Amino acid sequence: MVSAVEMAVNPKKRVFLALVLFSAIVTAVLLFFVWKVTYLGFEAISQFLPAAFGFLVFGAIVFLFAGELAIVLAILGMPLPKILYFWSWKAINFLFPFAVGLGRILNIPREKVEQSFVAVNNALVKQHHVKVPSERLLILTPHCLQLDTCPRKITRNIENCQQCGGCCVGGLLGLCHKYHMHFVVATGGTLARQMVAKARPKAIIAVACERDLTSGIQDVFPIPVIAIFNERPFGPCFNTRVSIDKVEEAIRLLSEDLPEEVSA
Numbered sequence: 001m002v003s004a005v006e007m008a009v010n011p012k013k014r015v016f017l018a019l020v021l022f023s024a025i026v027t028a029v030l031l032f033f034v035w036k037v038t039y040l041g042f043e044a045i046s047q048f049l050p051a052a053f054g055f056l057v058f059g060a061i062v063f064l065f066a067g068e069l070a071i072v073l074a075i076l077g078m079p080l081p082k083i084l085y086f087w088s089w090k091a092i093n094f095l096f097p098f099a100v101g102l103g104r105i106l107n108i109p110r111e112k113v114e115q116s117f118v119a120v121n122n123a124l125v126k127q128h129h130v131k132v133p134s135e136r137l138l139i140l141t142p143h144c145l146q147l148d149t150c151p152r153k154i155t156r157n158i159e160n161c162q163q164c165g166g167c168c169v170g171g172l173l174g175l176c177h178k179y180h181m182h183f184v185v186a187t188g189g190t191l192a193r194q195m196v197a198k199a200r201p202k203a204i205i206a207v208a209c210e211r212d213l214t215s216g217i218q219d220v221f222p223i224p225v226i227a228i229f230n231e232r233p234f235g236p237c238f239n240t241r242v243s244i245d246k247v248e249e250a251i252r253l254l255s256e257d258l259p260e261e262v263s264a
Contacts, residue, residue, distance in 0.1 A: 013075060013123060015108065016099060016116035017068070023098035024064040024091075031057045067091020071120065074127045085128055086222065092120070093218055114210035118227045121217050130203055130224045131256035138201035139176060139183040139247065140192060140216075142208050144237045145169055145230065146185065154185050171244040179251050179258070189215065196220055205250045207242045226250040 035050075035057045042049035070088035074080055096117065103113040143155060147167040152160045154169060163170030169185065176183035182199050186192035189212065196204065204225045206216055213227040228247060230240040252258065 012116050012119040014116070015103075015112060016120050017072065019099035019102050019108070019113060019116075020071075020092065020095045021068055023095045023102055024068055026102075027064060027095070027098065028061045031060055063087070064091055064095065067095075071124065075120070075123045082128075085124065088124070089221060092117075093221065096214075096218070111210050114214045115229075118210065118213050118217070118229070122226055125203075125224045125226055126253065128224065130254055132202035132254055134179050134181045134251075134255045134257055136200075136202040137179075137181045137251065137254055138196065138199050138204045139172060139181065139251075140195065140204055140206045141169075141172065141183075141185050141242070142212065142230070142237070142240070143185050143187045144240045145172075145207070145242060148239055155187055155191070158183050158185060167239070168242050168244065172242075172247060175244065175248055175251060179255060181251070181255075189219070192216065193219060196223070203254045205247060205254070207247070209236060209240075224254075226254060 035054055038053065039050045042053055066084075067088045068091060070080060070084040071092065074085065074088065099117075100110055100113055103110065145168050146152075146154060150166060152162060154160050158169075158173060158176070161169050161173050163173055165171075172183055175181075182201065184195045184199065186195055201223065204220060204223055205228065206213055206225050207228045207230050208216065209230060209232070213229070217225045217227060228242060228250065230242050232238075232240050234240075
């Protein structure tokens, strides 16, 4: 019988958690080594400098491991103060490049590390029980969801979509109308950041590939993001798709004021 811990920390999450933990250990060892190497030099300047620098090193090490512990506890469903969620995210963002580099050394594909990062992110948002008004909830998707032969310009005005059913955009726009929320389509990371800054959402449902989701989650922090991978039956960045059901599930998870006709 599978234990609750094994179910909560599933294999997809374990990849990133293990890499982050190992990265934290390596970073702690390096920080300690730096302190030891600089000890005599600092002591020659002032007898207080080694202790002061040592205190900073110790604080950094505590920050890294406390962040990792907070992530695991949150995923396991333990109630945590808001400050610990913020702390854990700071640790994640700091250690993510190290985790990717370590994954490369261990021959773990970057895509797998990014998938694990997204799984951990979604778990943290769900465990934090984020709830926002529907009008402050934003669906953010890439332009490649639109059918390549469609003549409608939807990046500046999503209402230009005719909801013909030829791609997923119409279904997402239908959800936007149903739940009275915002929906934007971006052609790239720069435009996506501009749209987020303009909409000023309190939470985001993002659809994209692993790379864009990973960078986007870090770019918009501390805004909570539920990330959903797009489907790429024709390859990357071309006529991609997304499960409308998964997006609606995310809306129901994050929205605090579901319309009466759909709240049942």
